[in-house]
Amino acid sequence: MSEQLTLEKVNEHLEYRDGKLFWKIPRKGLNKLPNGDYPAGWDNGEGYIKLSFLDKTYYAHHIVFFIHHGRLPISIDHIDGNRSNNKIENLREATLQQNNCNKRINNINKKSNVRGVHPSSNGKKWLVRISVNKKSIHIGSFEDLELADLVAQEARNKYHGNFAKHF
16 A cells, blocks of 8 residues: 655655756665756656656656645646646646646647638538537638638637637
8 A cells, every 4th residue: 555645755755846856865776876866757658757656656747736735636737738847837727628728739620720620511611619618619610711710719718718729
């Protein structure tokens, strides 16, 4: 059974410096570095930094948030979208839906190259659709792609607020 995560335990073993975590106590295989110079964690292959601590694996951004706020929310958003940028000023508490609004864009339509803008079935207009609370909402149809893009951006600003991502 793993130990409970506490600020006392975290502060005893880890140090936060400019978005990175370092071990305060030498770890197995890292005994050649001076105290405090042992980087904590590894890239998990998806851009996130993970570390093993108290017989459990954590995302580094969760530990950084915990150090600064004393709690672990359900979801933590990287404001700039960079999963390895764990500076505290780049992390904010978010709902899962808000976090999804600020995800890397993988839903850019190949025909329009614009997020949330798709050609109509006859190809004569551009349709604007965005996701709100897990539902796709039709915003409108436009003859001009540039106008459709602006409307899509405004809709994301309206419905996603500070979590809106346009690129």
